[in-house]
C-alpha cells in the first residue's frame with residue numbers, strides 16, 4: 042500500500058493513518074458505551090505499520106492462502122483492529138456504527154466467524170501465541186512463505202501458556218513467526234511489575250530461544266526498520282519485538298493511567314480527546330500509496 046512512497050512520505054502517511062485510527066478508537070468507545078481505549082491507543086502505531094505497510098493480504102479475498110496471518114492475542118484491542126480492517130477494505134466503515142450493539146458482528150473482542158479479516162477469535166488472554174505456533178508450524182510443513190504475526194499485551198505475559206508456546210516455537214525453529222509485545226507497563230488494574238515481575242523481559246525471550254529486539258512502539262520509522270529487517274521466513278529462530286508504548290497514547294488525560302484501561306467518555310471528554318488527537322496530526326500528509 043505504501044511501497045511506492047519515499048521513506049519520508051511513507052512515515053508521514055502512516056503517522057496520519059495512526060492519528061485517524063486513534064480518532065476512530067475514541068469515537069467507537071462512545072458508540073459502544075465504553076471500551077478498552079487505553080490498550081487500543083497503545084497498539085495503534087504497531088497495527089498501522091503492519092496493515093498499511095508490512096502485511097501481505099487481499100481484503101477482497103480474506104482467505105487468500107498466501108496472506109500473512111495477524112493474530113490479535115490481546116483480543117480486547119478489537120476496538121483498534123476493526124477501524125483498520127474497515128479502512129483497508131475488508132468491510133464498509135459505516136458497518137462500525139453498530140459496534141458492540143446487540144446482533145452486531147463487532148463486539149469487544151474479535152469474532153473470526155463474523156468479521157472478515159479476523160484470523161482467530163480471541164479475548165481470553167494467553168491463547169494467541171499457541172494458536173500462532175500451530176499456524177506457523179503448518180505453514181512450515183506446507184513450505185509456504187507467509188509470516189505469522191501475533192500481538193500480545195505485556196499483562197498477558199503473566200499467562201503460563203505464553204511461555205509454553207514460546208518454548209515450542211523455538212523447539213520447532215519457527216522463523217516465520219513474529220511475536221510483538223505491546224509493552225505499555227500497565228495491565229487491567231495495576232503496573233505489570235507490581236502484579237508479576239516481567240523484567241528482564243527481553244532476556245527472558247532470548248533464554249526461551251527467540252531473537253529478541255526492543256523498539257519504540259510509537260516511532261513509525263523505527264517500527265518500519267525493525268519489520269523490514271525481519272529474517273527470511275525459512276530462518277530457524279522466531280522473533281519477538283518488545284514495543285515500548287504508552288497506554289492511552291495521544292490523549293493526555295488517558296496516558297499512563299490505569300483508569301483508562303476500560304472506560305467511556307462523555308461528550309466533553311470525547312471532544313477534548315478528539316481535539317487533542319487532531320492537533321497532533323502530522324501537517325500536510327495526504328500522500329496516498
Ligand SMILES: Cc1ncc(C[n+]2csc(CCOP(=O)(O)OP(=O)(O)O)c2C)c(N)n1
Nearest residue numbers: 080164165166194195196197223227228229
Ligand atoms: C484469561 C483472561 N484473564 C483475564 C482477562 C481480563 N483482562 C482483560 S484485559 C486485561 C489486562 C491485560 O493487560 P495487557 O495484556 O497489558 O493489555 P493492555 O494493557 O495492552 O490493554 C485483563 C486481565 C482476560 N481477558 N482473559
